[in-house]
Structure formats: structure tokens, C-alpha cells
Amino acid sequence: MNGVLNTDNTSIFGLSIDYGPFAFMDNFDPAYTPNHDDHMLRYSYRSQPSIIWWNLVRLGEALGELLGAGDRTDQETFVTKGVEEDFAPILIKRAEHIIDSTGDEYKAVFMSEYKRLMAARLGLKTQSESDFEKLYSNLLDTMEALELDFNHFFRRLSTVSLEDVSTEERRKETATRFFHAEGVTGLNEDRASASAKVASWLESWRARIAEDWGEHTSADAERQEAMNKVNPNFVPRGWILDEGSYYGR
Structure with a gap:
């Protein structure tokens, strides 16, 4: 930025x-x-x-x-x-x-x-009229509320298979992949409430992925490869840039 x-x-x-x-x-x-x-x-x-x-x-x-x-x-x-x-x-x-x-x-x-x-980062082949509100805006609101890492979320989403989000229980379990190592940091949020929010979004995401790629998990590898191409694994961290700028004076 x-x-x-x-x-x-x-x-x-x-x-x-x-x-x-x-x-x-x-x-x-x-x-x-x-x-x-x-x-x-x-x-x-x-x-x-x-x-x-x-x-x-x-x-x-x-x-x-x-x-x-x-x-x-x-x-x-x-x-x-x-x-x-x-x-x-x-x-x-x-x-x-x-x-x-x-x-x-x-x-x-x-x-x-x-x-x-946004469609590419979320692994979608097509764009639906409801995507902006149900997927894009809802995701950003959830990330803000739970103080989730912006780039890590998309990269970690690239590892999620349809099987990982096939049931409510699995979606809540998968939701924890996106939390910080120290746990949930969002205001007035705990692990249970945060998992429920992310799981709710994952349900909408799964429906769109299935719509674009089909219900069969055989397409997971191709979709994940496509997502990895647009969601970088390594991104400079803000504090590293600040530190480098300070010592580079």
C-alpha cells in the first residue's frame, strides 16, 4: 500500500x-x-x-x-x-x-x-451476482472482526479441500487454520464464536466452489494449484519493513 x-x-x-x-x-x-x-x-x-x-x-x-x-x-x-x-x-x-x-x-x-x-483468490471459475455480498464483503467483515491475517487467510484457504468443509463440524475445525498461533484476538470473540463465524462463511464458499468445480473432490488439486498461483506464500511483513527502514537510515 x-x-x-x-x-x-x-x-x-x-x-x-x-x-x-x-x-x-x-x-x-x-x-x-x-x-x-x-x-x-x-x-x-x-x-x-x-x-x-x-x-x-x-x-x-x-x-x-x-x-x-x-x-x-x-x-x-x-x-x-x-x-x-x-x-x-x-x-x-x-x-x-x-x-x-x-x-x-x-x-x-x-x-x-x-x-x-477476488474470484481468482477464492478459487472461483465464474462470477455470481451474489458473490460480492455473500463472499467478498462477508469475508472482509469477518476478517476485520476476528483480526485475521489478510494474506495468510487466502493462502491457507488454498489448502482447504471440499472434504474439509463438508459438514458443520468439519467447517468449524477447518476454521481454526486461519487463527493466529496465539489464538483468537478479535474484540469480544472467543474460539467458539470465531470458529462459528468463519464456518458460516466457509459454507457459502463451499457452495460456490461446488457450483464451479463440481462436488467431486478430484478437482481439489487443480483448484488449489490455481489458487496458489494468485495467493503468494511469502509476503513482506509490515514490522520487517519498518525495522529495515529504521536501520537503513
Whole structure:
């Protein structure tokens, strides 16, 4: 995560550059920011998509005259005198329309890519309309409540077979794979309540996996291999990066 997503750290392609304070998130926390001075959480995990768009809008505003002028940009009057007063309202309306339309496209592309990546990380072949709420949002809410490790969860999910989640008892047992070695750390949660929450999500996940891959466990190996390709086994830990940054000064 980039901790300083200013306009000068965002390329025209919408990519973040010039990583100053940055980190890989450990426990899932939508309010997490690697910038210790970001008290307003402007660059937090949950704010990253919107701040990129905010930056691109500023670019659009800076280019507003050119966007709104259209084919007048090459006319001598526009080049030498700029925007004529009677044309200004038309120019502004046209520029605003282009920026707004681009915003709609940005949101559509972002959501499409987000769903594609989440589906891949969860081992799904297809995307269902209910996945966003039942699988993606529900999973992130559960991870936040139980303070589960973001990257470890997906990697460990890659090891789960259909047999591991075939019954309620097995799902609760499998749920413990995702807990920290020191146990459950979520506020007002214990091992039993945490296991029940994860097991409930695993039930929904199992139904979708069976829908995409079939009920036979013979497909487990192929699915797990596909999941391992998009869920890295090794990810730099935040505290290691902080320590390296401190001693590297």
C-alpha cells in the first residue's frame, strides 16, 4: 500500500508511484494506513480507490480547457486569446461531462477488476451476482472482526479441500487454520464464536466452489494449484519493513 497517494504520486494511467511510506497489510483492517501522519485516514486501505479517482479528477480539471474546447484547440483565436466569454459555459459543460463519464468508466472498470481478482483468490471459475455480498464483503467483515491475517487467510484457504468443509463440524475445525498461533484476538470473540463465524462463511464458499468445480473432490488439486498461483506464500511483513527502514537510515 502506498501511504502518500498525492496527485504527484499518481500517474496519468491511475497507477501509484513514488512509494514513500508503504507497507503490506498484516491483519485485515480497512482503516489501516502505512503513513503514521495520516490521521484523517485519507490514504487508508478503504480510501485508496476513491483517492486515486480524486487525483484523476484534479488532472481532468487542470486539462479542463483543452477537454472542453474540443476542435477549437487548433483555432488561432483559442490559441492566442484563450476561451471567449460566450463559449465558456459550453466549454465548462463539455469538460464536466467528459470528467463525469470518465468517472463512471473508472468505477465500472475498477469493480470489474476487483471482482475478477477476488474470484481468482477464492478459487472461483465464474462470477455470481451474489458473490460480492455473500463472499467478498462477508469475508472482509469477518476478517476485520476476528483480526485475521489478510494474506495468510487466502493462502491457507488454498489448502482447504471440499472434504474439509463438508459438514458443520468439519467447517468449524477447518476454521481454526486461519487463527493466529496465539489464538483468537478479535474484540469480544472467543474460539467458539470465531470458529462459528468463519464456518458460516466457509459454507457459502463451499457452495460456490461446488457450483464451479463440481462436488467431486478430484478437482481439489487443480483448484488449489490455481489458487496458489494468485495467493503468494511469502509476503513482506509490515514490522520487517519498518525495522529495515529504521536501520537503513
